[in-house]
Amino acid sequence: MIGLRLGMFSSITGALTNSLISFSDSAILFASFAQADDAVNDHCLLYRKLQEAHRRSHMAAELLVQGSTLSVSIYYEHIPLLLTMFLSMMLIWRWIWLKIAPEDILRLTVREIPHPTSFHPDFCSFDFFPRSIGGGDIYVEASLSMFKELGFIETYRLRRRTLARFLLMVQKGYRDVPYHNWSHAFAVSHFCFMLLRMPSVQIALDDLERLSLFVACLCHDIDHRGTTNAFQLQSKTPLAQLYSSEGSVLERHHFAQTVSILSMEECNIFEQLTRKQYQTVLDHIREIILATDIAAHLRKVEKIRAMVEEGYDRDSTDHHYLLMCLLMTASDLSDQTKPFKFAKVIAENIYREFFSQGDLEKQMGNRPIEMMDREKACVPKMQLEFMDTVAVPVFDMLSRILPDLRGTYHTMMDTRERWATMEDVVTEEGLPKGGLEYLRNPDLEEKVEQRIEERRTEAEMVR
Numbered sequence: 001m002i003g004l005r006l007g008m009f010s011s012i013t014g015a016l017t018n019s020l021i022s023f024s025d026s027a028i029l030f031a032s033f034a035q036a037d038d039a040v041n042d043h044c045l046l047y048r049k050l051q052e053a054h055r056r057s058h059m060a061a062e063l064l065v066q067g068s069t070l071s072v073s074i075y076y077e078h079i080p081l082l083l084t085m086f087l088s089m090m091l092i093w094r095w096i097w098l099k100i101a102p103e104d105i106l107r108l109t110v111r112e113i114p115h116p117t118s119f120h121p122d123f124c125s126f127d128f129f130p131r132s133i134g135g136g137d138i139y140v141e142a143s144l145s146m147f148k149e150l151g152f153i154e155t156y157r158l159r160r161r162t163l164a165r166f167l168l169m170v171q172k173g174y175r176d177v178p179y180h181n182w183s184h185a186f187a188v189s190h191f192c193f194m195l196l197r198m199p200s201v202q203i204a205l206d207d208l209e210r211l212s213l214f215v216a217c218l219c220h221d222i223d224h225r226g227t228t229n230a231f232q233l234q235s236k237t238p239l240a241q242l243y244s245s246e247g248s249v250l251e252r253h254h255f256a257q258t259v260s261i262l263s264m265e266e267c268n269i270f271e272q273l274t275r276k277q278y279q280t281v282l283d284h285i286r287e288i289i290l291a292t293d294i295a296a297h298l299r300k301v302e303k304i305r306a307m308v309e310e311g312y313d314r315d316s317t318d319h320h321y322l323l324m325c326l327l328m329t330a331s332d333l334s335d336q337t338k339p340f341k342f343a344k345v346i347a348e349n350i351y352r353e354f355f356s357q358g359d360l361e362k363q364m365g366n367r368p369i370e371m372m373d374r375e376k377a378c379v380p381k382m383q384l385e386f387m388d389t390v391a392v393p394v395f396d397m398l399s400r401i402l403p404d405l406r407g408t409y410h411t412m413m414d415t416r417e418r419w420a421t422m423e424d425v426v427t428e429e430g431l432p433k434g435g436l437e438y439l440r441n442p443d444l445e446e447k448v449e450q451r452i453e454e455r456r457t458e459a460e461m462v463r
Helices: 002-032 043-050 055-062 072-077 079-099 102-110 136-149 160-172 182-196 199-204 207-219 229-235 238-243 249-262 275-290 294-310 317-332 340-363 379-401 403-428 442-462
Strands: none
Touching: 079 160, 102 136, 102 160, 136 160, 136 182, 136 207, 160 207, 160 249, 182 199, 182 207, 182 317, 199 317, 207 249, 207 275, 207 317, 229 238, 229 249, 229 340, 238 249, 249 275, 275 317, 294 317, 294 379, 317 379, 340 379, 340 403, 379 403, 403 442
């Protein structure tokens, strides 16, 4: 069924793509309203300018037709709206496609693909902080390297030029928001890369599942707006209008953007797959991206726990699905497993994004939840609650399936200890708990380390 649904849009894609080439000036004009840099266009600016005159274009620029999941009945019921949305979307993506420099594609195509360790000697380590290798373009090169190291280029005969353009399009699909940006996607993909190199994972999952998982990690937050699903629903955004009945608003949009990129000229890295393989990969990617919704994860966590207790059964389709979801969630949360000095930097980015949303909610006359309120949120406290509720159980279950990850789990628990100690010190010294400034206070960090060292010394003496 997914092939039939996607086929309708693929047919339109082929016809429109050819015609849109001659409309490149229109594409640039249309998208220039919405985008001031190389990231995906700032749709909100476009809406303010065109809201009254172009209601359908308003929604179209914000949304992407979710070609592989819309039902046939919905498709025919809303043909005028969907065609308007699709045409506008293709104009935007065509403009982005034209923005990719030929020399960038050539550089990624003709040069020998370097080994991952050429970016850093510790690249192939779970403790490595992948963001440290540089910026956006370096992440593209390293992603290409990971594709090769995992054997996907050879196994699936991926064309270098197509893969290069795909990665560049994915990079440009991420917005310049504090956390859910291209560097986050790369960090998530790096952790997934490390998982996929493990012999036990290679045995547990088949090749198509591993390929789907890696691509899903790269694409899982494309065009993230720096706001939550709850905000989308509360604000009644166009995304919420399209996806609210199905839930996981942003995740469905991320998948839709992924399908859009794959439909572009010289971007379909799955072109060598059979029709059945192609349908399977898209199904996997969709389910894996939807699994990044924490609410969805919490709904299936008992099933994952049961799988862990029973032991993984490679012959069980359900176990394959649950394991892929667990690996995706772990990759998405992998920042929590890094040493505290790195986890603290990332936490600051997360809460900068949260606080920006909280500021928007206040401007709209709403009261943000504590986590989003820069005046009330205590970051160490919030981090502890999130780790205890979500991250710690995820990595506990994962390390029980993959015992080699016990070291990663212990690193995360060390980081948790530091968050707990920081909360204690902040409370005892009466420091302001709101905002982010104290996270960069070296004196506070030194006190945290001293407190931990004292506790460990006392514990050793008791022994």
